[in-house]
Amino acid sequence: MRWRSPRLPLLLLFSFFTLLVGGATASVFRICAYNVQKFNSMKASNYRVMHTLTRIVSRCDICLLQEVMDSDGKAIKSLLSSLNRETDRYDEYTYQAVSSKSLGNSPNNMQQYVFIYRTETVNVTGQHQYQKKQSFVREPFAVQFQSQKTAIKKFVLVPLHTEPSQAVQEIDRLYDVFVEVSKKWNNANVMFLGDFHASCAYVTRANKKKIRLFTSSKFSWLIGDRVDTTVTDETSCAYDRIVVHGQPFLKAISPFSASVFNFAKEFKLTKTKVLEMSDHLPVEVTLKSSALLLQATPLLVLLSVSAIVQPFLSAL
Numbered sequence: 189m190r191w192r193s194p195r196l197p198l199l200l201l202f203s204f205f206t207l208l209v210g211g212a213t214a215s216v217f218r219i220c221a222y223n224v225q226k227f228n229s230m231k232a233s234n235y236r237v238m239h240t241l242t243r244i245v246s247r248c249d250i251c252l253l254q255e256v257m258d259s260d261g262k263a264i265k266s267l268l269s270s271l272n273r274e275t276d277r278y279d280e281y282t283y284q285a286v287s288s289k290s291l292g293n294s295p296n297n298m299q300q301y302v303f304i305y306r307t308e309t310v311n312v313t314g315q316h317q318y319q320k321k322q323s324f325v326r327e328p329f330a331v332q333f334q335s336q337k338t339a340i341k342k343f344v345l346v347p348l349h350t351e352p353s354q355a356v357q358e359i360d361r362l363y364d365v366f367v368e369v370s371k372k373w374n375n376a377n378v379m380f381l382g383d384f385h386a387s388c389a390y391v392t393r394a395n396k397k398k399i400r401l402f403t404s405s406k407f408s409w410l411i412g413d414r415v416d417t418t419v420t421d422e423t424s425c426a427y428d429r430i431v432v433h434g435q436p437f438l439k440a441i442s443p444f445s446a447s448v449f450n451f452a453k454e455f456k457l458t459k460t461k462v463l464e465m466s467d468h469l470p471v472e473v474t475l476k477s478s479a480l481l482l483q484a485t486p487l488l489v490l491l492s493v494s495a496i497v498q499p500f501l502s503a504l
Contacts, residue, residue, distance in 0.1 A: 215477040217309065217338050220248035220449070221381040221428060223349065225466035227256045232263035237464055242270040244451055244470060245283075249309045250333065254349040254382055255466075256300040259290050264302055271304070281306040286315060288329035301329040301347040301382075310335040313342065316369055323361045325351040328380075330369040339476040340440035343377040344369055348384060355385040356395045363400035366433060377440075380431040383468060387413060387425040407431055408438050410446035411471055417448050419459065419467045428471045445474035 222244060231237055245251045245267070258264050264285050271283040284307055290298035305312070314332040321327055330346045346365055350358040362380050370376045380401070385391065396402040402409070410430040411417070417428035430446055432438055449470045452462045 215337060217335065217475040217477060218248045218472055219250045219252075219345070219379070219381070219430075219475065220245075220470050220472040221252040221254070221347070221383075221430065222470035223254045223383040223428065223466055223468040225255050225468065227253065227263055228258055229260070229262045229266075232258075232266040234464070236461065238266065238270055240451070240455065240457070240461070240465055241267060243455065244449070245304055246271055246281075247449070248304075248472065249335070249337075250303055250305045250345065251470075252345065252347050252381055253302045253304065254299070254347060256287070256302045257290075257298065258300060258302075259298065261287075264304075267304070281308055283307070286312050286331055288317060291326040291329075293325055299326055299349065301326075301349070303331055303345065303347075305333070309337050314373055316372060318365050318368065320361075320364075323364070324348070324358050325354065328362070328365050330365070332373050332375065335475075337478055338440065339478050340377055340437060342373075342375055343379060343437065343440075344373060344375055346378060346380045347382040348380060349382050350385050350390075352385045352390050355390040356398055359384055359386060359391065359401060360399045362431075363404070370433075376434050377437040378433045379437065381429065381471070383427055384429045385427050386429050387427055388423070390427075401431055407433055410441070410473055411448075415448060417469050417471055419452070419462050419469060423467075428468055430471055430473050440476050442474040442476050445472075447472060 224241065245253075256264065264287065268283055268285060271281075283304055285302055285304045287303075288301040290300055292298040303312075310333050312331055313334045316330045318324070318327040318330065326349050328346045328348050330344055332342060332344045334342045346362065346369060348358065348362060366378050366380075370378055391399075401407045408431065410432065411426055411428065413426050415426045416424040418425055428448075432441065449472050451457065451470070452459065
């Protein structure tokens with residue numbers, strides 16, 4: 189008696205599709221931004237703070253840290269040591285950092301923008317410090333990244349931690365930064381991210397008419413006005429934002445992935461412990477993976493083979 193199984197090709201296709209989707213889902217590329225609030229050597233010496241910060245940063249392929257006060261680099265070095273230590277949790281990736289110079293107009297409040305990234309999934313191809321100091325208290329520090337894991341290969345990240353009293357003017361001037369960096373690298377795939385103070389009393393609905401990133405339809409605000417990126421109950425404001433330029437970059441972002449990471453809930457921490465870190469919560473977004481594109485050809489091959497083999501299997 190011959191074995192007859194006309195459903196075999198369908199089972200093969202289903203199994204392959206399951207592996208395909210599973211592989212793509214596992215390959216998440218996450219970009220994060222976090223105002224870690226006066227992160228210096230003293231704060232880095234707090235084991236509880238460093239343990240939590242390590243857990244937050246290790247979720248991300250690229251993590252922007254703001255309000256870093258680490259002119260000698262010791263605090264970031266401690267964080268990298270924590271991320272790169274030999275444990276089962278972090279062994280999969282190696283982390284490096286790229287940092288701006290200390291920025292600000294007060295010796296007691298000089299801050300750095302620091303990007304921490306996984307060397308296995310992304311690399312830095314360029315960096316640029318915006319020089320028009322009169323436009324910002326802490327001038328944006330643009331970094332161009334390249335990744336083979338994402339649907340869009342090269343993109344520019346531009347951080348900004350605004351001076352609250354100048355939030356409207358500084359956010360508007362990001363348009364000028366966009367013009368400069370996109371021309372420098374011939375790359376319009378630009379993402380702005382950070383603590384913009386873009387909400388509540390600092391930026392009102394009427395103020396938006398004065399901000400080109402709001403009035404131009406070419407820019408998409410991925411963190412909405414009604415999102416709360418703060419920790420305390422006294423505030424409910426969308427201070428921290430992620431903004432992208434252009435349809436190509438927007439289409440390369442996983443739909444609805446832009447969100448606030450409530451690590452208090454995720455890590456089961458009390459509000460007191462969360463406030464040890466900062467009065468802000470991290471924001472994040474996920475880029476689409478290149479896995480589906482890379483595996484599209486094998487899938488087409490399998491479909492073709494299945495079409496050829498199907499008549500022979502049906503005849504068994």
